[in-house]
Amino acid sequence: MNTFIITFSITAPGCKILPTKEGYILAKVTAYDLAKKQKEISVAEFFERNKHILGFGNQTRALITSVKEGVDNGLDACEEANILPDIYVEIKNREDGECKLIIEDNGPGVVKKQIPHIFGRLLYGSRFHAIRQSRGQQGIGISAVVLYGQLTTGKHAKITSKVEEDRPAVVTELAIDTNKNRAEVIARDTVHWAKPTGTRVEVSIIADYKRGKRFVYDYLQSTSIVNPHAQITYKEPDGAKHIFERTSEALPRKPAEIKPHPYGIELGTLIKLAKHTKSRKLSTFLKTEFSSMGDRTTNTAIDKANLEKNLDPKIMTREQFLALHKAFKKVKIMAPSTDCLSPIGETLIKRSLKYETQEISPEFIITSSRPPSVYSGNPFQVEVGLVYGGNLPREGAVRVMRFANRVPLLYQQGGCVTTSAISSIDWRRYGLDQTSGKGIPTGPAIFLTHISSTLIPYTSESKEAIADIPEIENEVKLAFRECARKVQHHIHKKVRRVKTREKFDLITRILPEIAKKSAYMLDKPVPSLDAVITKIMDVVWIEDLIEYVKVSRKPVQTTLIEESSQDHEGGTITKSKIMIVNYKCTPQKFNLYAVIPEDAIVGTAYPKPSKIANNYIKWNIGTIHPANKIDVNFELAGLEKGDFDENDLYIENINPAYVIGADKWEGD
Amino acid sequence: MVSKDYSNVISKIDAVAEKIYEDFQNTEIPYLQLPTRTKSNIKFDEKFNVWKYGKNTTERTAKSLDGAYMLLRTMYMADFIKEMIKIKKSSTLREMYYISEGWDLAKFHSQQESNLLAEDLEVITSCMREDFKLRPEEDGARVMGNLTIEEMTRNNTKKKIHCQDDVGDAGYSIPYNVEPEKITFKSVDADFIIAIETGGMFDRLAENGFDTTHRAILVHLKGQPARSTRRFIKRLNEETNIPVLVFTDCDPWSFRIFASVAYGAIKTAHISEYLATPASQYLGVTPSDIENYDLPTDSLTKEDINALKSELTDPRFQDSYWKGEIKLQLKIGKKSEQQALAKYGLDYVTDTYLPEKLAEMGIIKK
Structure with missing residues (x-):
């Protein structure tokens, strides 16, 4: 193969080398010569030429891309079939640089007939046309790994698949006919496989395991963080086994498919849609094939394009399409609905981060989630997380973990919109070091960004960095700002807690001793x-405590909330105890708010709350006389231990300066 | 020993406890008030000719954690002192620090803390440390000269000690208690008292027989002098009317030694009238001496310069003599030691320097 490349490089453009009896001569290339070469280029050639942008640029990248395609494939298969994913990844490394990669899932399996298509043909599958949030946007699929393996090692891939529990598994040995882009079944066999259903892919590839080792681990760990519903087991060549545990038993909401939005559609796609539509009128076409197109917007768009609404879309000219495409931009069109997105959710991100950073024992983990937003007609949503303190290195830049549609982005951090958003925030205000208030801050922290979208706008085909879309940058910024504010709030609260602890020490231990x-x-x-104590304290003092109780039965529910979940058999009950002592010298009454996670279910609450909203509980606290105390308790179900580890308390109808342990309620 | 009457001390200590107790009963946040013990709060007392604390006060209140700890420790210390008086014992400041280990919440974290609080308690009760039966760690320094002291010994017998004939080369050692019940001055035949900063110079003068040749009483200050040394000098000066001269190194720290002997120390300004000898005069080494005697010198350090500048704002150094000398030293940027006089030979200090200086000051005739 090397000689092939050298031959090219010494040939002058437009010349060819002709072997003669005397040796090689340089001759002019004729059209006939070219015609001989003008055949369909093989997938192998396509792959070879584009391997950089396909993620196989070097032997380290090739390893990670292969793992990634395999894992994505497994996760997708499981989610599609509503199965909690159990992914097994194994790498066997040989001295000569050949790696054997084994990836196994517990998905529904692949029927025998489809195996050659899915694993042995490039660019095959249904995902290309659907508009919805999917991992599939990420690469060109598992077949690329099979092809890479075949090209580099000459070995065939082995696919084991089981589709029904009481039937044997089918083992297929595959090769790809690179000229026809078709799979060739080399051998087929049936075996016994203990798994009820699932798929196992074994591919031999040339890869640099030594250099890629760390990345593979990071990739799997990161994947586990944004896929809390998946369990990933990783076995290294030396036998070391890592298990990235499942931290959520709930499958993510299936992202819905949506119709394209006029703002985001490309001209070519518009023409293609028109050719295939069943509508016979332009107006019906626009209303049925696009989202957010009502009668009025449709008519305005057609007017602006100077077209007839009864025009048959199938016979429209290129100029007419162009006019329509231009007109879209001039019309005010409602944003597409955003409920098609499937974000991870703050509680789950926090839980995942907590689990994966156990060894670091961070001081706190804070997450923040933005409401869905839209760029060029494409819905997207930003979620961010921040891990701070513990054993994280104090020196050096903050680690940024980037994700798009639940897939980690490992390369090109510098060119990513999340990086520029983070860099534009002055982190010095929030206790991190940052040279001149710009750039990635330094300090003991990890940042996480996750962007879900029906179309992630990557900077290039390698799909490693998200393009500089102002709407996205702005949302990332807002999310981090909110996070940073929460950090500040948290630190502020901690400092105050130390101070009140001191005061409490004073009045409970020292003062009685003096007396x-x-x-x-x-x-x-x-x-x-x-x-005297009242005089010294001169505040209403609120202290709280959180406990977790394991329950085996369904938690006792009050009827305060209608949709009290019935399927929360067992699990953990989070018990929050709040103590309020009036250390003022006059009686006090006020309203107390406890903020709770939206995905929590409120169980017993005492005293009876005056309101339970989906993200807070409110109490009207009756008169507390000086030196008297009131206990407020509430229970939360539907959370794991540690999901809710800090009460967020607010007060209303009392001077906030009178109260220690809660802040002023600013409204919902 | 005639046992001292401590009932007055006990009632003063109880008054502190009563103040706190009453605060509780009157639903006031308990607090104690005491003079601010800083440079900015010392005023010249016309009556005693010494510097004492002014009108500024500091409050130790149970409102803050630190203040509350301070009050609790004060209560424990007061109770401990009462107990010592009751069982007729005394303890060193260091012993009290160790005893505080058993005081639970009230225990001290360093001896510095307990020493300071003992001083606070003196200030609050207007008692002296000796009334509290607390002894300092360091002993008083040494004395040599034609002076007979009668000291009450441990065996409760009076013993006369002549500070030349009855002592070795080290001289008479000043006990921590120098009150009349412990020592009295029997016969004194000397023209002046010379208080010396360093042991080396004390020994030089002793070896050269300066106490005999110039009818001097030599007192070793041992750096910043202990209370008993200062009290000893004061009593000797007031009871015998012999002038006191202070002979130290030439640096800002030595000037403070002089100030504590002559004017009263900032830390003990509440008892300046017991400790300070307003009649003392500074002999040297002065910054002018450095120039006049062409003494070997070292450059002033940054700390030295800061200390000198701070002395320029110290109310005790506000006369023209000190202002002139301090400014001169800042100008030449040099400091020197007493023993630098050895540049001109071992006898130079006793044969030339001291006689010249003493004559200049009118203590002896030329």
Whole structure:
């Protein structure tokens, strides 16, 4: 293969080398010569030419891309069939640089007939046309791995698949006919496989395991963080086994397919849609094939394009399409519905991060989620997370973990919109170091960004960096700002907590001692302290405690919320206990709010709340007399231990300066 | 020993406890008030000719955690002192620090803390440390000269000690208690008292027989002098009317030694009238001496310069003599030691320097 490349490089453009008896001569290339070469280029050639942008540019990348395609494939298959994914990844490394990659899932399996198409043909599948949030946008699929393996090692891929529990598994040995882009079945066999259903892919590839080792681990760990419903097992060549545990038993909501939005459609796609539509009128075509197109917008768009609404879309000219395409941009069209997205959710991101950063024992993990938004007619949603402190290195840049549609992005961090968004925030205000208030900050933190979209706007085909779309950059910025504010709030609260702890120490331990000692020295009875304590504290003091109780039965539900979940058999009950002491010298009454995660279910709450909203509980706290105390308790179900690890309390109808342990309620 | 009457001390200590107790009963946040013990709060007391604390006060209140700890420790210390008086014992400041280990929440974290609080308690009660039966760690320094002291010994017998004939080369050692019940001055035949900063110079003068040749009483200050040394000098000066001269190195720290002997130290300004000897005069080494005697010198360090500048704002150094000398030293940027006089030979200090200086000051005739 090397000689082939050298031959090219010494040939002058437009010349060819002709072997003669005397040796080689340089001759002019004729059209006839070219015609001989002008055949359909093989997939192998296509692959060879484009391997950089396909993610097989070097032997390290090739390894990670192969793992990624295999894992994506497995996760997709499982989710499609509503099965909680159990992915097994194994790498066997040989001295000569050949790796054997085994990826196994517990998905529905692939029927025998489809195996050659899915694993032995490039660019095959239904995903290309659907508009919905999917991992599939990421690469060119598992068949590319099979092809890469065949090209580099000459070995065939082995696919084992089982589609029904009581039937044997089918083992297929595949090769790709690179000229025809067709799979060749080399051998087929049936075997016993303990798994109920599933797929196992074995491919030999040339890869640099030594250099790729860390990346593979990182990739799988990252994948596990944004796919909390999946369990991933990774076995390294030396036998070391890593299990990235499942932290959520709930499958993510299936992203819905949506119709294209006029703002985001390309001219070519518009023409293609028109050719295939069943509508016979332009107006019906626009209303049925696009999202957000009502009567009025449709008519305005057609008017602006100077077209007839009864025009048959199938016979429209290129100029007419162009006019229509231009007109779309001039019309105010409602944003597409965003419920087609399937974000991970704050609670799950937090839980995943918590699980994966256990060894770091971070000081806190904070997440923030933006409402869905739209760029050029494409819905997208930003979620971010921040891990701070613990054993994270104090020096060096903050680690940024980037994700798009639940897939980790490992390369080209510098060119990604998330990086520029993070860089434009002045992190010095939030306690991180940053040279001149710009760029990636330094400090003991990890940042996570996850962008879900029906169309992730990558900067290039390698799909490693997200393009500089102002709407996305803005959303990422807003999300991080919110996160940073929460960090500030958290730190502020911690400092205040230390201070109140001191005061509490003072009044509960030191002051009584002073009183006792003075009484002892004078041989008098110990004086009463209540009034002095009230004077010293001069606040309403709120302290809270969170406990987790494992339950085996369905948690007791009050009827405060209609949709009290019935399927929460067992699990953990989060118990929050709030103690309010009035250390002011006058009676106090106020409203108390406890913010709760939206995915939590409120169980017993005492005293009876005056309102339970989906993200908070409100109490009207009756009059508390000086030196008196009130306990407020509530229980949350539907959360894992640690999901809710800090009460977020707010007060209303009282001077916030009177209260320690809660902030002013700013409204819902 | 005639046992001292401590009932007054006990009532003063109880008054502190009563103040706190009453605060509780009156539903006031307990607090104690004491003079601010800083440079900015010392005022010249016309009556005693010494520097004492001014009108500024600091409050130790149970409102803050630190203040509350301070009050609790004060109560424990007061109770401990009462107990010592009751069982007729005394303890060193260091012993009290170790005893505080058993005071639970009230225990001290360093001896510096407990020493300071003992001083606070003196200030609050207007008692002296000796009343509290607390002894300092360091002993008083040494004395040599034609002076007979009668000291009450441990065996409760009076013993007369002549500070030349009855002592070795090290001289008479000043005990921590120098009050009349412990020592009295029997016979003194000397023209002046010379208080010396360093042991080396004390020994030089002793070896050269300066106490005999110039009818001097030599007192070793041992750096910043202990309370007993200062009290000893004061009593000797007031009871015998012999002038006191202070002979130290030439640097800002030595000037402070002089100030604590002559004017009263900032830390102990509440008892300046017991400790300070307003009649003391500074002999040297002065910054002018550095120039006049062409003494070997070292350059002033940054700390030295800061200390000198701070002395320029110290109310005790506001006369023209000190201002002139301090400014001169800042100008030449040099400091020197007493023992630098050895440049001109071992006898130079006793044969030339001191006689010249003493004559200049009118203590002896030329």
